[in-house]
Amino acid sequence: MIHLHVTAVDLSRVRFAVSPLWETIASLRTLGAARPGRQLHRAWCDRMRDRVDGRVDESDHELLTTLVRPAGYIPDFLVPSPRRRSIPFEEALDQVAAADPEVVAKELAHLAGHRITQQGPGRSQRRALLQSLVDLPDAGIGRVTEALDAYHRVAIAPDWPRIEALLHDDIAYRLERMADGGVDRMMLDLHPSVTFADETLRILKYYEGHADLGGRGLLLVPCAFAWPDVIVLTAQPNVPTVSYSPRGVGRLWEEHPASADRALADVLGRTRAALLTQLDLPMSTTQAATQLALSAPTLSVHLQALRAAGLLSSRRDGRQVLYARTDLGDRLLAGTSGPDL
Numbered sequence: 001m002i003h004l005h006v007t008a009v010d011l012s013r014v015r016f017a018v019s020p021l022w023e024t025i026a027s028l029r030t031l032g033a034a035r036p037g038r039q040l041h042r043a044w045c046d047r048m049r050d051r052v053d054g055r056v057d058e059s060d061h062e063l064l065t066t067l068v069r070p071a072g073y074i075p076d077f078l079v080p081s082p083r084r085r086s087i088p089f090e091e092a093l094d095q096v097a098a099a100d101p102e103v104v105a106k107e108l109a110h111l112a113g114h115r116i117t118q119q120g121p122g123r124s125q126r127r128a129l130l131q132s133l134v135d136l137p138d139a140g141i142g143r144v145t146e147a148l149d150a151y152h153r154v155a156i157a158p159d160w161p162r163i164e165a166l167l168h169d170d171i172a173y174r175l176e177r178m179a180d181g182g183v184d185r186m187m188l189d190l191h192p193s194v195t196f197a198d199e200t201l202r203i204l205k206y207y208e209g210h211a212d213l214g215g216r217g218l219l220l221v222p223c224a225f226a227w228p229d230v231i232v233l234t235a236q237p238n239v240p241t242v243s244y245s246p247r248g249v250g251r252l253w254e255e256h257p258a259s260a261d262r263a264l265a266d267v268l269g270r271t272r273a274a275l276l277t278q279l280d281l282p283m284s285t286t287q288a289a290t291q292l293a294l295s296a297p298t299l300s301v302h303l304q305a306l307r308a309a310g311l312l313s314s315r316r317d318g319r320q321v322l323y324a325r326t327d328l329g330d331r332l333l334a335g336t337s338g339p340d341l
Helices: 008-012 020-032 036-040 042-052 058-067 089-097 101-112 123-134 141-155 157-187 262-268 270-278 285-292 296-308 327-335
Strands: 002-005 014-016 194-197 200-203 209-212 218-222 241-244 312-317 320-325
Touching: 008 014, 014 157, 020 042, 020 058, 020 089, 020 141, 020 157, 042 141, 058 123, 058 141, 089 141, 101 123, 141 157, 157 194, 157 218, 157 285, 157 312, 157 320, 262 270, 270 285, 270 296, 270 327, 285 296, 285 320, 296 312, 296 320, 320 327
Parallel strands: 002 209, 014 218, 218 241
Antiparallel strands: 002 200, 194 200, 312 320
8 A cells, every 4th residue: 555645735736647658658568468457448459469560679569568567566767747737748758768877777677676577477588688778878768768659659649639538538527526526526536546535645556655745746647558557656856646547448449430320421411420420538629630630720610510509519628629529419429320310
């Protein structure tokens, strides 16, 4: 059990962020383990077999699966605290590249000797690979960032608009909970392994630990691939950071028709019908445009038309506006294949 002791100042500095790098790291654990998270992401795992073959170098794959094992310790330098609420992958990777080689070497040495992390066959080969990184002047940071970049392009980037939409949808829900009932209510259903009471955030883990946040604040990062784990960072230079699983993660990989129902397309037009089909999760104009391969200005016209008809709702989230299907839009879409339309 980890105990994070918070102050009133920490509670006043609670914030949220999403990170494509965290999803990239957590997805490696999902791929490598027969665990509940793998079942949750089975559709993605099945697609990954076709994506990875021939597109991710074997040595890169060996390196990444040595760094991120099915259970246990993940080196902190791989999951730096996101600097902003929404951080591009390239910027997050720059944080990894800027890590102190001495710190990285210590974390790699700890990983090599970790009792839980090093369970399973191939222990000696993994330890040898980790030692080869430690022996490099930069502790292997350059090689690690190159491998992460290549893997991310194949594994996460194609699905990032949909993942990001789910994460931002969850953050909006958490902020509404906090507005209604404060931090206590917001954290009430954060994660089955996380509880908050008596100014202490308790996180069920395989080891015992205590940390005083000391006014540094608390960063909460929804991470779709982390389930059922919780990633915790407390050491400097990170902001104290805790991951959690976003609401609705079970619907992330639900299959959607490649094209909208023909009857619906005849009424709304093909683009607007396809857009209505995609927006089961809130998305910005940019995200939806990426999904449908259209320019943002063109798509904006269609979004406004569907919103005016009551089929979409919109809400501001920072600098962007998120659109999602309304109940009316859900009923219309569901009814296209039913006998009572």
